[in-house]
Amino acid sequence: MHSWFILIGLALMLLAGFGGSLFGNAWGPLQQVISLAVGALLLVIGFIFLMISKFYVRPSANMAYVRTGFGGRRVVLDSGALVFPYLHTLVPVSLETMKLEVERKGPDALITRDNLRVDVKAEFYIKVQPEVDAILNAARSLGDKSVNAQSVSQLVFEKLVSALRSVAATKDLVEIHAQRDAFASGVQQLVRSDLEQNGLTLESVTISRLDQTSQELLSDNNIFDAQGKRKITEITQAALVERNRIEQEARREITLKNVQTQKEILELERQRAEAEAAQQAEIAKIQAERKREAETYRIEQERQIQEAQIQQDQAVRVAAVERDRLLLLK
Incomplete structure (x- = not known):
């Protein structure tokens, strides 16, 4: 137009x-x-x-500019500005949250209070607040470079590593592992003020990976590594002794349990045998009683039959005598 x-x-x-x-x-x-x-x-x-x-x-919602040169330094935020070649320099400042990854492992791993090395991977979430002073400080810190994740990482990387090392040196390895949130909070508190001087705000710190450094990567010529190796040997040997004690204790408990179970089984079998013997005795007793009663009944029946026979024989004899007597009388 x-x-x-x-x-x-x-x-x-x-x-x-x-x-x-x-x-x-x-x-x-x-x-x-x-x-x-x-x-x-x-x-x-x-x-x-x-x-x-x-x-x-005119910057977008997630961006700001710092214009330098003719007319002095000016922050362009939520508005616009004229930028003429040779008269002005424009520094872009990202207002988005930037994820900076810091990984220390192997020879560069962190050293804990108990002289053990720990491999750590941490994520720092950093942003520039949409405020004039913060934007100016960020632009000053990076000179004429654009304020983005790559340039910010180059600026503050060593600060972040230093904070990780400082906090790790105050805690044992087991403590760091058991209290990751506390470790991350300690790093965040330590580095926050340093980042604010560069116009950066630290939103959060997360520990995504944490593990003991492989013993093969430790150097015998390094005093920290030497002490760390000794500590690892002490811990592992103590763990082996404790594991052996637990295994032997478990075997003893299993044997005791087996013996106790066998005793209980034998006692139950004895009680069953006694119950069976008592039952057989009771059955024999009842059978003998029934047999005795049957024999008594049989004898009684035979006696009664004999008595009836005797009475019958007597009656026959009496009848014969009486018949003979009558015959004689005639």
């Missing part, structure tokens, strides 16, 4: 100078003045639009 304003303005200004030859007496001084004034106005408007379109810079 600015091109049209400029072209029309130039055309009107040319018309002011050569309109008389084109329109004759109809083109008088008044028309020349109006044509010249309108042409100049359109030309100025066109140049203004041209400057705005070419040199006006």
Whole structure:
């Protein structure tokens, strides 16, 4: 659009100078003045639009700029500014949260209070607050570099490593492992003030990986590694002794349990045998009683039969005697 304003303005200004030859007496001084004034106005408007379109810079919501050079230092935030080549320098400042990863392992691993090395991978979440002072401090810290995750990492990497080392040196390996959040909080508190001097705000610190450094990577010529190896040997040997004690104790408990179980089984079998013997004795007793009762009943029956037979025989004899007596009387 600015091109049209400029072209029309130039055309009107040319018309002011050569309109008389084109329109004759109809083109008088008044028309020349109006044509010249309108042409100049359109030309100025066109140049203004041209400057705005070419040199006006407006940051996005997640970005800010620091303009330096002619007119002094100025923070461009939520608005815009004219930036002219050779007169100004523009430093972009990202307002997004930046994730900076710091990993220390092997020979570079952290040294704990008990002289053990620990491999650590930490993530630092950092951002520049959308405030004028914070943006200026961030831009000053990085000079003319853009404020992004890569440049910020180069600036504060050693600070972050130093904070990790300082906090690790105050805690034992087991303590760091058991209290990761406390370790991360200690690092965050230690490094926060240093980052604020660079216009950076530390949002959080997370420990994504934490493990003892492999013993093969430790050097016998390093006093910390030598002490660490001795500590590892002491701990592992103590653990082996304790494990052996636990295993032997477990075997003893298993044997005792087996013996106790066998005793209980034998006692149950004895009780079962006694119960079976008592049951057999009771059955034999009942059978003998039933047999005795049956024999008594049989004897009684035979006695009664014999007595009946005797009575019958007596009756027969009495009847015979009585018959003989009657015969004699006749």
